[in-house]
Amino acid sequence: MRIVAIKCLSVSIPRVKELKVAYATRTVYNGFLLQLVTDTGLTGLGEAAPNFEVCHETLEGTAQACQAMAPLVRGSNPLTREAILEKLEPWRHVAAAALAAYDIALWDLAGKSAELPIRDLIGGYRQAIPNEMTIGIKDLAETVAEAVSIKASGMYAEIKLKLGLDPNLDVKRVHAVRAAVGPTFPLHVDANQGYDREGALRVLQALTGAGIDFAEQPVPAEDTESLQWVSDRSPIPITADEAVHTPEDALALVRSHACSMLNVKLQKVGGISRALDILAIARAAGIPCMIGCMTETPVGIAAGAHVALGSPVVTHVDLDGGVDLAFQPATGGIEIQGDQLTVSDRPGLGVELNDEYSNRFANEEALQ
Missing domain, CATH: 3.20.20.120 (Enolase-like C-terminal domain)
Known part of the structure; x- marks a missing residue:
C-alpha cells in the first residue's frame, strides 16, 4: 500500500454559541481537513485545527506546512508511520496542527487496513x-x-x-x-x-x-x-x-x-x-x-x-x-x-x- 495523493481542504464553520476563555473569545472554527489517498482505494482522514494563542500557529502557516510535508509523505507505505514522522520531525515544534493532520490520517489508514477501530x-x-x-x-x-x-x-x-x-x-x-x-x-x-x-x-x-x-x-x-x-x-x-x-x-x-x-x-x-x-x-x-x-x-x-x-x-x-x-x-x-x-x-x-x-x-x- 502506497500513498499516491494528498489533498487538503480549508474549512470555516461558525459557532452557534461563542466560547469565551481567559485569552480569547471563539465565534468561528477555521481549520483544515487532510486526505491521504492510497493505491488500494483506502483513504485516511486527518484534521489540523491551529490555535494561535496556545500554539502560535496561524492558518497560513498551517496551510504552508501541510503543503511542505506532502512530498515527504507521498509514495510512502502509510503503515510505516514512525519512519514517516521522522521525516516530518522538523515541523514538530512549529506546526503541530499540520503534523497532527498527517498523523491522524495515518492512524485512520492503519485502522482501516487492519479492519479495527483505532481504539x-x-x-x-x-x-x-x-x-x-x-x-x-x-x-x-x-x-x-x-x-x-x-x-x-x-x-x-x-x-x-x-x-x-x-x-x-x-x-x-x-x-x-x-x-x-x-x-x-x-x-x-x-x-x-x-x-x-x-x-x-x-x-x-x-x-x-x-x-x-x-x-x-x-x-x-x-x-x-x-x-x-x-x-x-x-x-x-x-x-x-x-x-x-x-x-x-x-x-x-x-x-x-x-x-x-x-x-x-x-x-x-x-x-x-x-x-x-x-x-x-x-x-x-x-x-x-x-x-x-x-x-x-x-x-x-x-x-x-x-x-x-x-x-x-x-x-x-x-x-x-x-x-x-x-x-x-x-x-x-x-x-x-x-x-x-x-x-x-x-x-x-x-x-x-x-x-x-x-x-x-x-x-x-x-x-x-
Missing part, C-alpha cells in the same frame, strides 16, 4: 468514558442556568468551568454552580493561564469546600516554576494544559512535580503518536492524563476519543469542542450513550465525510 490498535482499554461539557466565561446567572441545563440533559457526567478574567466573580460562579448542581456532581475548573501565582492560590483557596476535582493551568504556560509553586500549595490538584506541547515538556513537568495531571490535546502535541509518547511518560510517573481538544470537527474529536478509550492512563476527557458548530462536515466517530462517550466499532476513526465535503475532496487538486 483497539492503541490498546482497547475501555469501551466508554464519562463525558464532559465546558461552560465558558459568562455572568453568574448564565453560568448557573447552563450548569443546571447540562446536568438535566443526562448527557454529561462532569462540568468544566472556565475562569481567569475576574477572580472574585470566578469564585462566586463556582460556588453558585456547586449549589445549583448539588454536592456530588463532578466539577473542575480551567483558568487558561489567567492568573499570576499569588492570584491563582487565592482563588484556589477560596474554592476549598466547593468539591472541585482539579484545576487546569492557572498560571502562564512558560512559567513552570510558578506552576510548581501553586501545585505545592493548592488545596486542589493542578493539571498542566498549555504547558504540555511535547514529550520533553511532559518529562520536565513530571520530574519537577509541577502538576498532578496532564491535559493532552492532539492538535497541541502533533497527533496521536506523540500523544501516546506523553501518555507513556505519565504512566511511568504515576500521573493520570485527560484528553482535551481545540474547536474541532468530528475528525479530530474522534481521534481524541480513540486515544482516551485505548489507554488506561486517561481518566478524563474534554471532547466537546465541536458541539456548538453550526454544521458538521463529517458524521460518525464518537457516540454518546447516557453520560458516557464512546466510539463506533467501524475501522479507523469511524468517520465519514458528508456529501458536500466528499465532493469537495473529489474536485480538489492534490498537493504537489
Whole structure:
C-alpha cells in the first residue's frame, strides 16, 4: 500500500454559541481537513485545527506546512508511520496542527487496513468514558442556568468551568454552580493561564469546600516554576494544559512535580503518536492524563476519543469542542450513550465525510 495523493481542504464553520476563555473569545472554527489517498482505494482522514494563542500557529502557516510535508509523505507505505514522522520531525515544534493532520490520517489508514477501530490498535482499554461539557466565561446567572441545563440533559457526567478574567466573580460562579448542581456532581475548573501565582492560590483557596476535582493551568504556560509553586500549595490538584506541547515538556513537568495531571490535546502535541509518547511518560510517573481538544470537527474529536478509550492512563476527557458548530462536515466517530462517550466499532476513526465535503475532496487538486 502506497500513498499516491494528498489533498487538503480549508474549512470555516461558525459557532452557534461563542466560547469565551481567559485569552480569547471563539465565534468561528477555521481549520483544515487532510486526505491521504492510497493505491488500494483506502483513504485516511486527518484534521489540523491551529490555535494561535496556545500554539502560535496561524492558518497560513498551517496551510504552508501541510503543503511542505506532502512530498515527504507521498509514495510512502502509510503503515510505516514512525519512519514517516521522522521525516516530518522538523515541523514538530512549529506546526503541530499540520503534523497532527498527517498523523491522524495515518492512524485512520492503519485502522482501516487492519479492519479495527483505532481504539483497539492503541490498546482497547475501555469501551466508554464519562463525558464532559465546558461552560465558558459568562455572568453568574448564565453560568448557573447552563450548569443546571447540562446536568438535566443526562448527557454529561462532569462540568468544566472556565475562569481567569475576574477572580472574585470566578469564585462566586463556582460556588453558585456547586449549589445549583448539588454536592456530588463532578466539577473542575480551567483558568487558561489567567492568573499570576499569588492570584491563582487565592482563588484556589477560596474554592476549598466547593468539591472541585482539579484545576487546569492557572498560571502562564512558560512559567513552570510558578506552576510548581501553586501545585505545592493548592488545596486542589493542578493539571498542566498549555504547558504540555511535547514529550520533553511532559518529562520536565513530571520530574519537577509541577502538576498532578496532564491535559493532552492532539492538535497541541502533533497527533496521536506523540500523544501516546506523553501518555507513556505519565504512566511511568504515576500521573493520570485527560484528553482535551481545540474547536474541532468530528475528525479530530474522534481521534481524541480513540486515544482516551485505548489507554488506561486517561481518566478524563474534554471532547466537546465541536458541539456548538453550526454544521458538521463529517458524521460518525464518537457516540454518546447516557453520560458516557464512546466510539463506533467501524475501522479507523469511524468517520465519514458528508456529501458536500466528499465532493469537495473529489474536485480538489492534490498537493504537489
